[in-house]
Amino acid sequence: MESTICNGVPVYYKTVPARNASPSSNTIVLLHNAGTDHTIWSTVAEILSEKHSVIQVDWPGYGKHRTELQQHGLADYADILSIFIKKNKLTSVVLVGNCLGSGAALEYCTRVKGEGIHAMILFNVLVPRTLGLMGRFFYHWANSSLNRLYNGVRKTLHTPKPMTSVAVKYQIGQPKLVPKEAINHLKDLNTDPENIQNLGLLIESLYKSNHLNNLRMADYFPKTMIVWGDKNRVLPWKKGKSFVNDFGPTGHTVLNGGHLVMLEQSKKSADIILETIAAPL
Numbered sequence: 001m002e003s004t005i006c007n008g009v010p011v012y013y014k015t016v017p018a019r020n021a022s023p024s025s026n027t028i029v030l031l032h033n034a035g036t037d038h039t040i041w042s043t044v045a046e047i048l049s050e051k052h053s054v055i056q057v058d059w060p061g062y063g064k065h066r067t068e069l070q071q072h073g074l075a076d077y078a079d080i081l082s083i084f085i086k087k088n089k090l091t092s093v094v095l096v097g098n099c100l101g102s103g104a105a106l107e108y109c110t111r112v113k114g115e116g117i118h119a120m121i122l123f124n125v126l127v128p129r130t131l132g133l134m135g136r137f138f139y140h141w142a143n144s145s146l147n148r149l150y151n152g153v154r155k156t157l158h159t160p161k162p163m164t165s166v167a168v169k170y171q172i173g174q175p176k177l178v179p180k181e182a183i184n185h186l187k188d189l190n191t192d193p194e195n196i197q198n199l200g201l202l203i204e205s206l207y208k209s210n211h212l213n214n215l216r217m218a219d220y221f222p223k224t225m226i227v228w229g230d231k232n233r234v235l236p237w238k239k240g241k242s243f244v245n246d247f248g249p250t251g252h253t254v255l256n257g258g259h260l261v262m263l264e265q266s267k268k269s270a271d272i273i274l275e276t277i278a279a280p281l
Contacts, residue, residue, distance in 0.1 A: 001013060001014050001058070002014070002015060004084065004087050004088070005087075006060075006079075006080045006083040006084050006087065007076075007079055007080055007083060009060045009067045009068065009069055009080075010060075010067050011057065011058070011059075011060060011067075011080060011084055012057075012058045012063060012064075012067075013038070013055050013056060013057045013058060013084075014038055014055070014056045015053070015054070015055050016045050016046070016048075016049040016053070016054040016055075016056070017049065017053055018049055018050070018051055018052050018053045018054075019049055019050055019051075020050060020051045023051060023052065023053060024051050024052045024053075024277075025092055026052060026092045026093065026094050026118045026119075026277060027052070027053045027054070027055060027090050027092065027093050027094070028045075028048055028052050028053070028054045028055070028093075028094045028096060028273070028277075029054075029055045029057060029081075029084075029085070029090070029093050029094065029095055029096065030044070030045060030054060030055065030056045030057065030096050030097075030101075031057055031059070031081070031095065031096065031097035031098070031100070031101025031102070031104060031105060032056075032057070032058070032059065032062070032097075032098060032100070032101055033097075033098045033099030033100045033101060033124070033126070033259070033260075034059075034062065034099065034100040034198065034199045034202045035062070035189065035190070035195055035196065035199045036062065036186065036189060036260070037058050037062050037063035037064065037189065038056035038057060038058045038063060039056075039182070039185055040098065040182075040260055040262055040263055041056050041096070041262060042056070043262075043263070043266040043270075044262050044266050044269050044270045044273070047266070047267065047270035047274075048270055048273060048274065051274075052094075052277070055088070057081075057084065059077060059080070059100065059101075060080065061194075061195075061198040061201075062189075062195060062198065069198075071205065072198060072201040072202045072204070072205045073202075073205035073206070073208040073209060074100070074103040074104050074106075074107045074126070074205075074206070074208070074209040074212070075107050075208060075209065076205070077100065077103075077104035077107070078104045078105075078107035078108040078111060080104075081095075081104055081105070081108045082108055082111065082112070085116070090116070091116055092116060092117075092118045093116060093117055093118065094117075094118050094119045094120070094121070094273070094276075094277055095108070095109070095117060095119075095120045095121075095122075096120075096121045096122075096123070096273055097120075097122055097123065098123040098124055098259075098260070098262065099123070099124050099125070099126040099234070099235060099259065100126055100202060101123075102122035102123060102124065102125040102126060103125060103126040103127055103209065103212065105120055105122060106120075106122070106125070106127075106212055106215065107209065107212070109221060109222070110215070110218075113218075113220040114218075114220040114221050114222050115220075117222045118222055118223075118277065119222050119223040119224070119225070119276050119277050119279075120221075120222060120223070120224045120225070121224075121225045121226075121227065121272060121273045121276050122224065122225070122226050122227070122249075123226075123227045123228070123229075123261065123262060123269075124227070124228055124229060124232055124234070124235045124240065124259055124261070125226060125235070125240065125243060126206075126235060127206075127209060127212040127213055127215075127243065128206050128207065128209065128210055128212075128213055129213040129239060129242070129243060130235045130236075130239040130240055130243050131206075131235065131239070132232075132233055132234055132235055132236045132239065134233075134234075135203060135234065135235070138150075138200070138203045139203050139204075139206060139207075142154075142200075142203055142204035143204070143207050147204075150200075150204070151204075154197055154200035154201070154204070155197060157193065157196045157197050157200055158191070158192075158193035158196060159190045159191055159196060161191055164187040164190045164191055165187065167187075167190045168183060168186045168187055168190060170233055170234070170259075171186070171233075171234060171258055171259040171260050172257070172258045172259070172260050172263065172264060173229055173230070173231030173232070173256065173257045173258030173261070173264060174231070174256070174257060174258070174264050177257075177263075177264040177265070178260075178263045178264055179263075182263055186260075213243075214246070215247055216246070216247060216248060217247055217248045217249055217250075222281075223250045223276055223279060223281065224249045224250050225249060225250055225251050225252065225253070225272060225276040226240075226244050226247075226249045226251075226252040226253075227252070227253055227254075227255060227261070227269065227272055228240045228241075228244075228252070228253075228254050228255070228261075229254075229255055229256075229257040229258045229259060229260075229261035229264075230254050230255065230256060230257070231256070231257060231258045232257075232258050232259045232261070233258065233259065234258075234259040235259065237254060250276075250279075251276075253272060255268055255269070
């Protein structure tokens with residue numbers, strides 16, 4: 001993987017060049033959710049790279065080449081994204097995110113008023129109001145008078161090896177549709193204590209993005225498609241539907257799958273991305 005320095009930390013990423021002799025002028029940037037890494041998009045990236053250059057990013061704090069990030073709010077990840085886009089001289093990007101990746105893309109878009117963004121396809125958007133029951137529990141605990149206790153527990157968080165299958169199944173609606181190697185890789189990520197502890201820091205910092213709860217799609221937004229997994233337990237579709245109705249994106253669709261629906265429905269996910277890119281402004 002390649003790397004570049006953003007906000008003082010290395011950001012690792014994988015570039016998949018377009019195979020077509022006349023590639024699109026748009027670059028697709030794929031952004032993963034907390035607790036995983038760039039590989040959740042690998043099958044989708046292979047499909048997209050027929051005509052488009054694709055970049056799969058590992059957020060600092062996650063992935064094989066993990067680097068420490070001091071602040072873990074969505075705006076902090078948007079800072080990383082902003083510098084990454086500038087350093088790679090990307091002038092027309094398609095931002096595709098899941099959970100953390102979608103929330104960071106929204107933060108970035110509002111900051112630059114949509115400049116340089118051709119389209120956004122946002123899977124399972126993370127904002128405070130879309131958290132499921134478990135996420136809300138940790139969110140309120142982290143931001144209560146018991147914060148010190150929360151941080152003490154967070155620093156010791158890890159997923160015991162026998163529980164990794166449960167943790168992975170919690171994120172996937174239809175495990176039989178996901179390749180075994182992808183399942184095993186997710187299990188490995190879940191056994192990494194720092195991976196889980198950084199997820200805890202994100203939940204703790206999420207209150208800084210309360211303004212996204214009431215976000216409405218402004219005129220400066222590019223084409224924005226929202227995709228949700230109907231079996232998502234982490235960010236349930238019931239919460240997502242309420243957010244979508246208020247936000248008013250260009251379009252939205254619900255796929256048969258969980259929080260990692262792009263692993264379960266890779267072809268459909270890629271098709272939605274390509275259709276959104278090709279749709280008229």
